[in-house]
Amino acid sequence: MYLYSKFYSDGEFKSATGAIHLDVVNPSTGQKIADVATCSSIDVEQAVQSARRGFEVWSKSSVAERRRVLYELRDQITAAADRAVLLLAQEMGCPVWLGKNMQLPMALKGLELAAEGLDQIKWQEKIGNGIVEKVPCGVVVAITPWNFPFHQIVAKVAAAIAAGCAVVLKPSEVAPGAAQVFMEAVNAAGIPAGVVNLVWGGPAVGEQLVTHPLVDRISFTGSTQVGRRIMASAAEGIKPVTLELGGKSAAILLDDADIEKSVASVTRLSLANSGQACVSQSRLIAPRHRVTDIIDHWRACASQWPLGNPTDETTRLGPVATSMQHARVLGMIEFAQNRGAALVAGGIDRPVSLNQGFYVQPTLLANVSQDMEIAQEEIFGPVLAIMPYDTEDQAIDIANSTRYGLSGAVWSRDAEHALAVARRMKTGQVVINGATQNLATPFGGCGWSGFGRENGRFGIEEMLNYRSLHSA
Numbered sequence: 001m002y003l004y005s006k007f008y009s010d011g012e013f014k015s016a017t018g019a020i021h022l023d024v025v026n027p028s029t030g031q032k033i034a035d036v037a038t039c040s041s042i043d044v045e046q047a048v049q050s051a052r053r054g055f056e057v058w059s060k061s062s063v064a065e066r067r068r069v070l071y072e073l074r075d076q077i078t079a080a081a082d083r084a085v086l087l088l089a090q091e092m093g094c095p096v097w098l099g100k101n102m103q104l105p106m107a108l109k110g111l112e113l114a115a116e117g118l119d120q121i122k123w124q125e126k127i128g129n130g131i132v133e134k135v136p137c138g139v140v141v142a143i144t145p146w147n148f149p150f151h152q153i154v155a156k157v158a159a160a161i162a163a164g165c166a167v168v169l170k171p172s173e174v175a176p177g178a179a180q181v182f183m184e185a186v187n188a189a190g191i192p193a194g195v196v197n198l199v200w201g202g203p204a205v206g207e208q209l210v211t212h213p214l215v216d217r218i219s220f221t222g223s224t225q226v227g228r229r230i231m232a233s234a235a236e237g238i239k240p241v242t243l244e245l246g247g248k249s250a251a252i253l254l255d256d257a258d259i260e261k262s263v264a265s266v267t268r269l270s271l272a273n274s275g276q277a278c279v280s281q282s283r284l285i286a287p288r289h290r291v292t293d294i295i296d297h298w299r300a301c302a303s304q305w306p307l308g309n310p311t312d313e314t315t316r317l318g319p320v321a322t323s324m325q326h327a328r329v330l331g332m333i334e335f336a337q338n339r340g341a342a343l344v345a346g347g348i349d350r351p352v353s354l355n356q357g358f359y360v361q362p363t364l365l366a367n368v369s370q371d372m373e374i375a376q377e378e379i380f381g382p383v384l385a386i387m388p389y390d391t392e393d394q395a396i397d398i399a400n401s402t403r404y405g406l407s408g409a410v411w412s413r414d415a416e417h418a419l420a421v422a423r424r425m426k427t428g429q430v431v432i433n434g435a436t437q438n439l440a441t442p443f444g445g446c447g448w449s450g451f452g453r454e455n456g457r458f459g460i461e462e463m464l465n466y467r468s469l470h471s472a
Contacts, residue, residue, distance in 0.1 A: 002034040004176045007043050007200060008183050009050035011193025016043055016200055022173045027093040027319040027326075028309050028357040034091070036173045038201040044208050047168050047197040051139045052214045054194020055166035059136045061192075063123075066162050067115045069191050073158075074111040076185035077104075077150075084150065087177030089310040092146050093318035093358070094273060096311055102272070106439065107150035110455070113440050114158035117457030121464075131469040136164035137240075138216030140463060141209045143170045143230070145222045146321055147276040147380075149178035155443075155454040156219045157182075157196060163463035168197045168215070170206055174321055210234055217241070217463065221278075224404075224448045242452030242462050244444055246378040247406030250283040250399040252421060253290070254392065257411035263294055265434040266384065266409070267301035271362055274320050275329075275382040278449075279407040279429075279437075282379055283368075285395050288388035291366065295344055298384070302362045307351050319358040320381055326358035329381030333363055336374035341365040341385070370401045378404070392421070400426045406445035407431070428453075 004024075006013035018038035026033045039047070077084070085099035094103060124133050142156035153171060160167040171179035179198060186196045199205055210218055210233045220230050221244040234241045251266045253259070269281040286294050310318035320326050330348045337343055346363030360381050368375050368385040375385055389395040399408060409431040412418035422430035428445040431437065442458035444450065452462055 001032070003037060004034060004180060004200065005037040007039050007047060008187070008196070008198040009047040009194070010053075011187070013183075013187070014043070014046070016040070018043065018201065020202070022202070024091055024173070024176060025322070026090055027321050030323065030356055030358065034176070036176050036200050039199040039205055041208060044199050044201070044205055047199045048139065048209070048212050048214050050194040051166040051168050051197050052194075054192060054197070055136070055139055057192055058166055058195045059164045061164060063118045066164065067118055069161060069189060070111050070115040070158060072189040073185055073191070074108050076188045077111075077182065078108060080181050080185065084178065084181045086311065087181065088149070088175065089318070091177050092149070092175040092321040093310050095315045095318045096313060097316065098273060103148060103150055106148070107154045109439050110151060110154040111158050113456040114162045114460065117460050118162055120457040121460060129471050131471070133467045133469065134461070134464040135467050137463050137465050138165060139214055140165050140167045140217045140219060141170065141215050142167050143206055143209075143218070143220045143222065144172060144179075146172035146174035147273060147278075149175045150182065152221050153179060153182050155221075155459060159454065159459035160463050161191070161195065162460045165463050166195050166197070168199060168209060170199050170201065170209060173200065173202070176200070206230070207233060210239075211237060213237065215239065219452070219462070220244070224450075227450060242444075242454070243450030244278065244452070244454065245448060245450040246404055247278040247280070247445065247449050248283065248376065248378055248402040248404040249279055249281045249407040249409070249427070250285050250425075251281045251409035251411065252395050252399055252425075253284065253286045253294070254395075254410065254412040254417065254421065255287050255290075256413045258413060259290065259293055259297055261434060262411040263297040264301050267298055267305075269409075270384040271302070271305050271317055271382045274318055274360065276321060276325075276380050278378075280380070281409055282383060283375060283385050283387055283399075285387045285389055285398050288390055291386060291388050294386065295364065295366065298364055299345060302345065302364070305362055307354060307359055307361070317362065317382060320360055321358070323358055325380060326360065329360050329379055329383065332374055332377070332379050332381075333365070333383060336365055336368065336372055336385070339372050340367065340369075341372060341374060342367045346383070370398050376402050396421065396424050403448040404445065405447040406449035409434075
């Protein structure tokens with residue numbers, strides 16, 4: 001059994017001295033496979049002090065040096081890709097094909113875009129007798145989730161490195177392997193001591209980091225509930241926060257949408273990573289008269305997503321990551337049925353031939369109304385709800401009826417019409433006709449999905465402050 005026992009500060013791995021050990025469970029078996037030794041308050045203090053010293057050095061680094069480090073980090077992670085993909089499968093149930101084709105490529109692309117973003121930022125400009133500079137904000141705390149661990153670590157840490165900041169990373173203990181591989185890459189990449197630091201722990205460690213007087217900014221990805229608490233704690237120290245929280249993304253199929261293409265795309269984006277993505281399209285808003293056709297197409301598409309062991313190359317759908325998440329997803333499905341939703345496929349029964357682990361069948365619910373919990377709250381499971389509409393205005397109202405606003409989609413054979421509808425959606429991004437998500441554009445939401453932006457130069461700019469110099 002593996003023990004994640006080392007935190008990272010001052011450019012080296014050190015033994016964590018916390019009294020609590022956290023279990024790492026393989027979600028395909030439900031069995032414990034590793035331990036995480038948490039950090040004591042003394043360990044956390046060491047990491048923050050290390051980051052402060054690292055900032056004093058790194059804030060003076062050149063753009064060329066920051067670029068070099070980011071590309072070296074990319075190369076080190078690439079060299080560890082096979083191990084990284086296997087850890088994702090074992091610790092959070094991500095199928096190896098998805099790890100190879102989405103999880104790792106997104107992280108590597110994020111490092112490249114941060115390096116490219118350095119040349120897109122206007123670091124200094126003259127306005128009359130003033131010089132306006134963009135300068136690093138200081139020590140950043142990055143608190144990251146388990147569902148896309150590599151991508152989320154990169155989104156925060158790469159931006160901080162590029163901005164000239166130092167960072168203390170607190171990753172999720174559910175899938176610690178990603179952070180371990182990342183920090184080994186940091187150690188091998190020649191990044192100066194103190195620039196990137198790592199601590200392990202739960203809420204107490206997070207609270208110590210957020211409230212520490214030497215921390216200047218917090219970047220958090222996770223649940224809205226935890227994000228609210230972090231925001232409140234940061235407010236005590238008047239610290240800015242970037243929050244990327246939950247989502248309840250809707251795909252609107254307009255009356256002229258290509259059903260075959262649109263349903264295939266929505267099915268993929270509701271099932272990939274077992275629906276455990278903040279941008280998962282969990283609501284399909286469709287013309288009432290096309291619902292039967294949509295259901296037929298969904299059945300055909302879902303059959304291409306076999307459930308199984310995530311380490312098997314042929315598996316497309318693994319388990320959800322934790323027993324708590326498993327119970328929550330099944331509970332929401334059952335509650336939706338009790339409220340009148342029609343179960344078309346899937347449901348709460350254990351999948352045939354999978355007698356252990358946290359598996360959920362691909363599930364389709366019809367006759368879902370916007371007042372149901374399943375239509376309002378993030379489910380984080382392989383579940384799609386079909387919500388019929390009669391008019392286009394009604395479709396947009398349904399899409400905008402939740403408290404979230406992270407992502408969405410529109411489908412129409414008329415690209416201009418789709419664009420017009422997209423602009424009426426209250427969300428941080430809209431994917432039109434299945435376009436590839438552009439990781440160079442700003443990513444973030446509004447409402448209960450949080451605020452602030454990540455990716456490329458936009459993520460770097462979150463870590464910068466303006467300074468004005470006035471000359472006589």
